[in-house]
Amino acid sequence: SQELEQSPQSLIVQEGKNLTINCTSSKTLYGLYWYKQKYGEGLIFLMMLQKGGEEKSHEKITAKLDEKKQQSSLHITASQPSHAGIYLCGAPPIDGNQFYFGTGTSLTVIP
Amino acid sequence: DGGITQSPKYLFRKEGQNVTLSCEQNLNHDAMYWYRQDPGQGLRLIYYSQIVNDFQKGDIAEGYSVSREKKESFPLTVTSAQKNPTAFYLCASSIGFGAGYGYTFGSGTRLTVV
Numbered sequence: 001s002q003e004l005e006q007s008p009q010s011l012i013v014q015e016g017k018n019l020t021i022n023c024t025s026s027k028t029l030y031g032l033y034w035y036k037q038k039y040g041e042g043l044i045f046l047m048m049l050q051k052g053g054e055e056k057s058h059e060k061i062t063a064k065l066d067e068k069k070q071q072s073s074l075h076i077t078a079s080q081p082s083h084a085g086i087y088l089c090g091a092p093p094i095d096g097n098q099f100y101f102g103t104g105t106s107l108t109v110i111p
Numbered sequence: 112d113g114g115i116t117q118s119p120k121y122l123f124r125k126e127g128q129n130v131t132l133s134c135e136q137n138l139n140h141d142a143m144y145w146y147r148q149d150p151g152q153g154l155r156l157i158y159y160s161q162i163v164n165d166f167q168k169g170d171i172a173e174g175y176s177v178s179r180e181k182k183e184s185f186p187l188t189v190t191s192a193q194k195n196p197t198a199f200y201l202c203a204s205s206i207g208f209g210a211g212y213g214y215t216f217g218s219g220t221r222l223t224v225v
Contacts, residue, residue: 009151031213040199041218042115042201043203092209099144101154103152
């Protein structure tokens with residue numbers, strides 16, 4: 001089965017610092033989605049990457065998918081308290097029917 | 112604006128009772144899903160439906176039931192057979208089913224057994 005491993009599991013940073021969250025797949029990814037979840041709420045779509053080497057940015061968040069399409073990183077520049085929450089990566093199935101999710105990275109930004 | 116509406120946001124259930132969580136979407140999406148989220152375990156698939164009047168079990172379907180009588184609606188019933196129902200439940204939908212389709216999520220329902 002396809003698995004997505006996220007690291008780190010949790011992250012505490014000072015406001016203004018940069019940070020990176022990683023998502024690694026056991027199989028080649030068809031695509032990779034990043035979501036953000038505020039505590040106790042639903043998931044908000046951030047970005048989708050599909051091509052090897054692809055990079056997308058939105059405001060201060062940049063996501064990359066490596067050439068082999070097995071690892072993605074999410075980078076936040078100059079973090080703010082509004083960035084706090086749980087970040088999840090997700091991938092549609094290469095085989096089977098199930099969309100897979102990583103276990104999430106909990107981000108705390110200290111003002 | 113289109114989206115997915117889950118209700119209620121918070122739900123309390125006594126042991127031995129069945130409860131139904133509502134999920135409605137106006138996105139005209141064919142596929143809908145129910146996930147359970149527990150701390151440290153990520154999202155686990157309970158049931159999914161590719162089209163109206165069809166649904167399939169996910170990884171943790173025991174103690175749950177669903178129906179898909181309308182395209183817009185995919186309610187989840189948590190039965191008394193579910194041994195540990197306290198969790199955060201998320202409903203999602205996608206335009207189609209399978210590779211390449213991203214999910215849109217609802218805001219979730221937190222169920223607590225008292």
